Amino acid sequence: MYGRKVKLRFFFVFLIFIILSLSVFLIIKSLEDNVIYFKSPSDLKTAAEIEKKKIRIGGMVKIESILIKEKEVKFIVTDYKNEINVIYSGVIPNLFAEGKGVVAEGFLKDENLFLATKILAKHDENYMPPEVKKALEGK
Amino acid sequence: MASLIGHYSLIFGLFLSILIIFFSIKNFRNSLIFDNKIISFSFLQLFFVILSFIGLIISFVNSDFSNETVFNHSHTTKPLFYKISGTWGNHEGSLLLWLMVLTLFLFLFLLKSKQQNKKYRILTLLFQQIIIIGFFIFILKTSNPFNYIYPIPSEGLGLNPILQDPALAIHPPILYLGYVGSSIIFSSTLSAMTLNYISQKWASHIKGWILISWIFLTIGILLGSIWAYYELGWGGFWFWDPVENVSLMPWLALTTLLHCILILEKRLILKSWVIILSISTFSLSMCGTFLVRSGILNSVHTFANDPGRGFFILIFLFCLIFLSLFIFFFFHQTNDKKNYEFFWLSKETAILINNWFMMYFLAVILIGTTYPIFLEVINANKISVGPPFYNKLMTPFLIPFLFVMAIGPKLKWIKSDIKNKLNLILFLILSILLSAFIIKNLSVSFLINTILVSSGLYLFLITLKDFISKSFANLSQNLAHFGFSLLILSILLNNIFSKEIITNMKVGETFVSEKIQINFDSLVKKNIKNYDALIGKFEIENENGEFDILNPELRIYNQPNVVTSEADIKTDIFTDKFITMNLVQNQEYFNIRYQIKPFMVWIWFSVILISLGGFISLLKRKYEN
Numbered sequence: 001m002y003g004r005k006v007k008l009r010f011f012f013v014f015l016i017f018i019i020l021s022l023s024v025f026l027i028i029k030s031l032e033d034n035v036i037y038f039k040s041p042s043d044l045k046t047a048a049e050i051e052k053k054k055i056r057i058g059g060m061v062k063i064e065s066i067l068i069k070e071k072e073v074k075f076i077v078t079d080y081k082n083e084i085n086v087i088y089s090g091v092i093p094n095l096f097a098e099g100k101g102v103v104a105e106g107f108l109k110d111e112n113l114f115l116a117t118k119i120l121a122k123h124d125e126n127y128m129p130p131e132v133k134k135a136l137e138g139k
Numbered sequence: 140m141a142s143l144i145g146h147y148s149l150i151f152g153l154f155l156s157i158l159i160i161f162f163s164i165k166n167f168r169n170s171l172i173f174d175n176k177i178i179s180f181s182f183l184q185l186f187f188v189i190l191s192f193i194g195l196i197i198s199f200v201n202s203d204f205s206n207e208t209v210f211n212h213s214h215t216t217k218p219l220f221y222k223i224s225g226t227w228g229n230h231e232g233s234l235l236l237w238l239m240v241l242t243l244f245l246f247l248f249l250l251k252s253k254q255q256n257k258k259y260r261i262l263t264l265l266f267q268q269i270i271i272i273g274f275f276i277f278i279l280k281t282s283n284p285f286n287y288i289y290p291i292p293s294e295g296l297g298l299n300p301i302l303q304d305p306a307l308a309i310h311p312p313i314l315y316l317g318y319v320g321s322s323i324i325f326s327s328t329l330s331a332m333t334l335n336y337i338s339q340k341w342a343s344h345i346k347g348w349i350l351i352s353w354i355f356l357t358i359g360i361l362l363g364s365i366w367a368y369y370e371l372g373w374g375g376f377w378f379w380d381p382v383e384n385v386s387l388m389p390w391l392a393l394t395t396l397l398h399c400i401l402i403l404e405k406r407l408i409l410k411s412w413v414i415i416l417s418i419s420t421f422s423l424s425m426c427g428t429f430l431v432r433s434g435i436l437n438s439v440h441t442f443a444n445d446p447g448r449g450f451f452i453l454i455f456l457f458c459l460i461f462l463s464l465f466i467f468f469f470f471h472q473t474n475d476k477k478n479y480e481f482f483w484l485s486k487e488t489a490i491l492i493n494n495w496f497m498m499y500f501l502a503v504i505l506i507g508t509t510y511p512i513f514l515e516v517i518n519a520n521k522i523s524v525g526p527p528f529y530n531k532l533m534t535p536f537l538i539p540f541l542f543v544m545a546i547g548p549k550l551k552w553i554k555s556d557i558k559n560k561l562n563l564i565l566f567l568i569l570s571i572l573l574s575a576f577i578i579k580n581l582s583v584s585f586l587i588n589t590i591l592v593s594s595g596l597y598l599f600l601i602t603l604k605d606f607i608s609k610s611f612a613n614l615s616q617n618l619a620h621f622g623f624s625l626l627i628l629s630i631l632l633n634n635i636f637s638k639e640i641i642t643n644m645k646v647g648e649t650f651v652s653e654k655i656q657i658n659f660d661s662l663v664k665k666n667i668k669n670y671d672a673l674i675g676k677f678e679i680e681n682e683n684g685e686f687d688i689l690n691p692e693l694r695i696y697n698q699p700n701v702v703t704s705e706a707d708i709k710t711d712i713f714t715d716k717f718i719t720m721n722l723v724q725n726q727e728y729f730n731i732r733y734q735i736k737p738f739m740v741w742i743w744f745s746v747i748l749i750s751l752g753g754f755i756s757l758l759k760r761k762y763e764n
Contacts, residue, residue, distance in 0.1 A: 034531070056523065
């Protein structure tokens with residue numbers, strides 16, 4: 001019926017198709033598992049249930065809220081409407097300060113407590129993370 | 140004065156572009172030989188762009204604050220070196236640098252391509268001029284480095300302190316040589332495609348240009364990575380940050396192209412694939428510029444930015460891609476099937492397989508980098524994609540990639556069988572045993588790590604054997620592959636053996652754990668020209684009783700008023716001991732991070748080896764001609 005060459009070519013096209021769809025599937029699948037959503041304190045207050053996955057929160061560090069101990073730092077993140085307590089142990093970037101914007105990554109313990117695993121450093125003192133800006137402006 | 144000269148040089152430069160285009164079209168139609176006037180004009184254009192750049196440098200050196208760029212990014216108390224490097228440490232200046240490299244490469248291309256066909260040279264010049272004009276307009280319209288401010292401020296705002304660093308002073312120029320170097324590959328591919336000029340001779344001529352931009356891009360990425368390692372104080376060398384990703388994507392495309400052009404040079408097949416790669420390399424470089432400049436990316440090292448600029452680059456990029464696709468579909472002639480035979484076991488199959496792997500890596504990075512943008516547009520969710528995504532998707536495929544990389548160079552072109560089968564199998568067994576032995580006693584997942592290490596080790600041993608048996612026929616390839624195996628092994632071992640301690644300490648306190656003792660001995664304050672330094676003294680004793688003193692620093696800059704940490708790193712051949720100290724506002728505690736990072740030096744060294752491989756290949760070409 002068909003020559004060997006045609007069959008081979010058909011096989012090739014089929015193989016490439018399979019590989020392509022497989023890799024797209026793989027990528028999309030792991031995107032779902034690995035993306036980290038960003039929430040503002042108000043988002044967390046209005047949420048129906050407590051998020052189990054790793055998330056990022058952002059807002060302003062409330063004035064006079066930083067409390068540091070040997071093992072951990074406690075502070076409050078606010079978007080001037082709602083606030084949330086954060087407990088963190090790890091590297092603290094130099095630009096982390098009261099009254100400045102902050103983005104923290106970690107897990108929500110309960111409605112009022114966030115256990116941070118990372119505080120993201122920003123390199124420019126004028127720079128405000130877009131999410132924080134939006135979180136402060138909007139809502 | 141200097142800014143004025145700079146500004147008018149730019150306008151002259153743009154004017155020259157039009158002149159060059161006019162003469163080249165005339166020359167293209169009418170005459171048989173290449174008109175040397177065009178080269179003179181190109182030189183003149185290069186001269187004006189350089190003059191403009193020097194004008195900007197002089198404005199920076201003299202702290203001429205009537206210039207807006209200087210005002211925004213400089214300060215009188217800044218050391219001279221950083222005044223100069225501040226020239227390209229900002230958006231406007233770095234674009235001027237882009238433009239300078241664009242014109243430089245065009246001029247060099249005209250000088251170096253004398254043996255090539257006249258029409259091909261002129262058409263390449265025309266395509267390159269389109270890019271150059273685009274950038275001229277972009278600079279003059281949206282990001283002119285020579286804007287005036289009045290009244291003249293008495294003091295500037297200062298350069299972001301983390302950019303005040305020697306590695307970052309040379310990182311942008313070298314990276315740009317790589318980025319922008321791909322523009323000449325792009326232009327000449329379009330031109331060769333239009334004229335149906337793609338031949339083995341063309342392949343060997345363009346290979347030189349690919350090598351040059353590949354070497355610069357490799358070293359540029361390396362410098363950025365080294366800088367991030369010691370300056371950001373995160374103690375890593377790669378963070379999968381969007382800004383890093385956009386430099387890695389053109390690198391992957393360029394590396395693929397570099398391998399693919401070898402097949403074209405030897406066998407004159409895969410023309411279309413080479414063309415697509417050339418176009419995508421340059422598009423990815425442009426895309427990188429767009430993503431970094433537009434501010435739509437949520438990156439930890441975002442520049443101050445402006446959506447208007449991003450929009451312009453985006454439009455320009457689309458025009459270029461559209462132009463190249465148009466040429467690709469209407470002018471590109473596919474192969475006469477003369478030597479279109481492919482056999483499973485041959486060098487070109489091996490190269491092609493790894494081409495596809497690299498394209499897969501590229502796709503992963505591209506999706507990971509751009510997905511957050513799309514998602515935000517679609518449903519306003521703000522997300523970020525972290526390192527686990529990349530690690531999970533890329534690491535498993537690294538295994539076959541490394542094996543093909545080890546065996547591929549052993550194969551012959553067209554059709555081959557495996558010689559020395561016994562040797563290859565012996566090495567495989569040896570590397571599996573060795574890595575099992577290394578991993579066995581560690582608290583990491585045994586299977587995946589053993590397979591990973593053994594595939595890296597396999598490539599390492601096979602390339603090493605070639606050095607030992609003195610088969611130098613393909614030294615450049617062997618060296619680059621050897622470097623890559625060393626890179627993978629160092630990264631793996633670095634990951635497995637890294638340790639870190641993070642704690643908050645006051646001066647005089649001691650941190651004690653079963654393995655290590657850190658004593659925060661004292662804190663000294665020093666005044667230096669444009670910052671105050673707080674230098675800590677830490678005495679660290681490990682379980683073997685070895686004793687180190689490390690002095691990390693905190694720098695409090697005067698303008699802008701910013702605190703940065705300077706890590707202190709004690710490097711020896713096998714491990715880096717890395718300590719950073721961070722200030723917590725109005726508190727007595729300092730945030731201390733101590734890390735033991737094995738094989739860091741080897742990571743840097745292996746990347747140098749990889750680029751050295753490219754350099755040797757370049758030298759060899761020169762020697763052979």
